[in-house]
Amino acid sequence: MRNNTLFRGMILVGKLTIDGVWKIGSASRFMFYVICRSGMTVRRPRLLLDEIYFAGALSLIIIIVSGLFVGLVLGLQGYETLKRYGSAEAVGTLVALSLVRELGPVVAALLFASRAGSAMTAKIGIMKSTEQLSAMEMMAVDPYSRVVTPMFWGGFFSMPLLAAIFSAMGIFGGYLITVVVIGVDGGAFWSQMQASVDFQGDILNGIYKSVVFGFAVNAIALFEGFDCLPTAEGVSRAVTRTVVTSALAVLALDFVLTAFMFTGA
Amino acid sequence: MNPISEKKSHSLVDFNSVGFSYGKMEILKDINVSLPRGKITAIFGGSGTGKTTFLRLMGGQLRPSQGAVNFDGIPINKMSYRELYAARRRMGMLFQFGALFTDLTVFENVAFPLREHTNLSAKLLRDLVVMKLHAVGLRGAKNLNTSELSGGMARRVALARAIALDPELIMYDEPFTGLDPIATAVIANLIRKLNNALGITSVLVTHDVEVSLQIVDYCVVLASGEVVGQGTPQEIRQSDNPLIKQFINGQIDGPVPLHYPAPDYTRDLGVSSEK
Amino acid sequence: MQRGTVDIWVGIFVTVGFLGLLFLALKVGSANNFSVSDGYVVSAEFDNIGGLKVKAPVKSAGVVVGRVDRIVFNNSTLRATVTIRLGRQFEFPKDSSVSILTAGLLGEQYIGLDGGGDIDLLVNGDKILLTQSAMVLEKVIGQFLFNKASESGKKN
Numbered sequence: 001m002r003n004n005t006l007f008r009g010m011i012l013v014g015k016l017t018i019d020g021v022w023k024i025g026s027a028s029r030f031m032f033y034v035i036c037r038s039g040m041t042v043r044r045p046r047l048l049l050d051e052i053y054f055a056g057a058l059s060l061i062i063i064i065v066s067g068l069f070v071g072l073v074l075g076l077q078g079y080e081t082l083k084r085y086g087s088a089e090a091v092g093t094l095v096a097l098s099l100v101r102e103l104g105p106v107v108a109a110l111l112f113a114s115r116a117g118s119a120m121t122a123k124i125g126i127m128k129s130t131e132q133l134s135a136m137e138m139m140a141v142d143p144y145s146r147v148v149t150p151m152f153w154g155g156f157f158s159m160p161l162l163a164a165i166f167s168a169m170g171i172f173g174g175y176l177i178t179v180v181v182i183g184v185d186g187g188a189f190w191s192q193m194q195a196s197v198d199f200q201g202d203i204l205n206g207i208y209k210s211v212v213f214g215f216a217v218n219a220i221a222l223f224e225g226f227d228c229l230p231t232a233e234g235v236s237r238a239v240t241r242t243v244v245t246s247a248l249a250v251l252a253l254d255f256v257l258t259a260f261m262f263t264g265a
Numbered sequence: 266m267n268p269i270s271e272k273k274s275h276s277l278v279d280f281n282s283v284g285f286s287y288g289k290m291e292i293l294k295d296i297n298v299s300l301p302r303g304k305i306t307a308i309f310g311g312s313g314t315g316k317t318t319f320l321r322l323m324g325g326q327l328r329p330s331q332g333a334v335n336f337d338g339i340p341i342n343k344m345s346y347r348e349l350y351a352a353r354r355r356m357g358m359l360f361q362f363g364a365l366f367t368d369l370t371v372f373e374n375v376a377f378p379l380r381e382h383t384n385l386s387a388k389l390l391r392d393l394v395v396m397k398l399h400a401v402g403l404r405g406a407k408n409l410n411t412s413e414l415s416g417g418m419a420r421r422v423a424l425a426r427a428i429a430l431d432p433e434l435i436m437y438d439e440p441f442t443g444l445d446p447i448a449t450a451v452i453a454n455l456i457r458k459l460n461n462a463l464g465i466t467s468v469l470v471t472h473d474v475e476v477s478l479q480i481v482d483y484c485v486v487l488a489s490g491e492v493v494g495q496g497t498p499q500e501i502r503q504s505d506n507p508l509i510k511q512f513i514n515g516q517i518d519g520p521v522p523l524h525y526p527a528p529d530y531t532r533d534l535g536v537s538s539e540k
Numbered sequence: 541m542q543r544g545t546v547d548i549w550v551g552i553f554v555t556v557g558f559l560g561l562l563f564l565a566l567k568v569g570s571a572n573n574f575s576v577s578d579g580y581v582v583s584a585e586f587d588n589i590g591g592l593k594v595k596a597p598v599k600s601a602g603v604v605v606g607r608v609d610r611i612v613f614n615n616s617t618l619r620a621t622v623t624i625r626l627g628r629q630f631e632f633p634k635d636s637s638v639s640i641l642t643a644g645l646l647g648e649q650y651i652g653l654d655g656g657g658d659i660d661l662l663v664n665g666d667k668i669l670l671t672q673s674a675m676v677l678e679k680v681i682g683q684f685l686f687n688k689a690s691e692s693g694k695k696n
Binding site: 141146 | 324326350351353354356357358360361362364365366367377378381382423426430
C-alpha cells in the first residue's frame, strides 16, 4: 500500500518535470518565432503604439497609486526605525535604495503581470478559442507578426518606464510622509539620498532588472495565451497560470540578478 | 457514384490518397476527392468524422500524414511559408461562428484583409467594403460592433470578409449551425448567389443535409474518416448505401450505432440472472 | 477620434515614464558622483588595507575626488597595491600622501589624500610613495597594552 503511494508520487514528480521541461522548450521556440517576426512591428509603428497604450498607458493609474502607497509605508516604517538611532534623515536613503534597487522593478512587474499580462493572455486566448487567429491565418495574415509580436514589444517597452514611474512615485510618497507630514529636514532627506544612491550602480541596475522582468512577464503572458486550450475554461486557467508563473519568475529572476549586481566587490 | 477521374484542370483542389492522424488516432484515411472549379461541393458527415480536418488540410493549417492535397496543381504540404501565404490569399474561409474580430467594428472587420494586403486609398477601400457588405445585405450595419450582431448577421459579415479579396476558393465550415430557418435560408441563398455571380469554387462542410442538397452541385459523404460515397445530389438521394441512407434520412440507428460501445445493459444494471 | 485618444494616452504615458527616469537620474541619484571612468590613475602601496573595497571614495579635505579602481596583492613586495582613479579636474602635487581612514567609528573605509608641497603634479600612472595603512584594532590595542606595560615597568 505505502509502496504504491510512493510509486505514484514518483510518477507524478516525473510527469511534472517532463511537462515543465516540455513547456520551457515550446515557450522558447514560441519566443524565437515572435522575435524573428518583428519585421511588421518595425514597418507599422501604429501596431506598436496601440499595444503600448494597451500595456503601458492603461497600467499607469495602478502603478502611480500603488507606487505612492508603497512609498508612504516605506517612509513611515523607515522613520520609526531610524529615529531610534537618531538618524531619521537617512530615511531618504532607505526609501530610495529599496525602491530603486528592488521594490520598483519587482512590484511594478508583479502589478504589470496582473494588470497587463493577464489581459494579454485573455486577449490571445479568446482570439484563439473563437478561431480569430485561425481566421487571420486563412486571410494570409500571420498572427505572430500581426498580433503577438506587437504585443510583446509594446509590453517590453512599457515595463522599464512603469518601473521608473513606480520608483519615482514611491520616493515622492516617502518625501510626503517624512518631510511634509512628520517634519524631517527636507534638505537632509535629499542630500543623504543623493550621496548614497549611485546612478550606475543603483538606478541603472534597477532599470536592467525591469528590462529582464519585462521580457519574462510578456513572454509568459503571450505564451500562456497562445498555448491555452481553446475553451472558456482553458482561457481562464491560462490567465491564472500567467499571474502565478510571472510572479514566481519575477521573484526568482530578482534573486539571481541581485546576486549578480549587488554582491561581490 | 462513380469517382470522378477527369483531367486536373477541371478541379481546383485534389486530395490524392490523403491520410491524417492525430497522434495514434486516425482521423482521415485514404481520401481521394476532387473539387470541380466554379461549383459548390458539399462534404457531408456526422460530428467527429473529420470534416473540419478536411478544411484545415485545404488551408494548409494541417499537413497530411500521407498523400498530398493539391491546390491548383501544387501540393500544399510542400509549399514554403511564402508560397502558402500566397495561396491563402486566393482562398476565403467562413468559420463556424464567424470568427469576427471582436475588437473591431463590422466595417473594420471587412476592411481588415484589404488593409493588410493592399494599399488602397481610404475612399476606394470604403467603397469596396460597402460593396462587399451590400452583397450580403448588411450595408446598413457597417458601424455596428460585432457584439450587436445576431448569429446570422455575424456569419454574413464574416462572409463579406471572406470574399473581400475576391478569392478563387471559398470554404464554409458548418455555415448553417445554430441558425434559425430564415437565417439558414438567407445564408444558403447567399452561397448559391455568390457562386453564380463570382464563379468561386465553393466547398461546404456541413451536416445540414436538406438545405445543402438544394444548393450544391456535388456531394462527398464522409463516415469515420473515409469517403463512403460521392456524386450529384440526385445520386446521393437515390443511393442504397446504408451509411448514406441513414445520414440523409436522419435515422436514429443504423450502421452508425446510437449506443457508444458498452457492456450488456442488463448486466450493467445488475439485474442479469447470471452472477 | 479613437486614434486620437490612443495617441494622447501613449503620449502621456511615455512622457510620464521619461520624467520618472529623469527624476531618478537627477534628483535621486547623485550628480556629484562623477563618472569614475573619466580621469587619471595613480597607485600606492600599503602594508595593510584593512577593509578597503573597490569603488570606495578617495577624499581630500573631505571632498570626494576619486574612487578606488583596483586592489591587487603585489607578490614581490608582499604589500597591497591600490589603484585609484582621480577626477580630471583635481590636481595634486607629486609628494602627496595617502592614508586609509574610517568614516566614523564603524563606518566604511576610504582613502584620505593629503596634498604635499611639490611643484610637479601627479600624472596618469604615477605612484604615491607616502602611504599610511589602515588601523587594525587588534594592533592598536596590542600596542596600547604594550606601552602601558612598559610604562609601569619603568616606574617600578
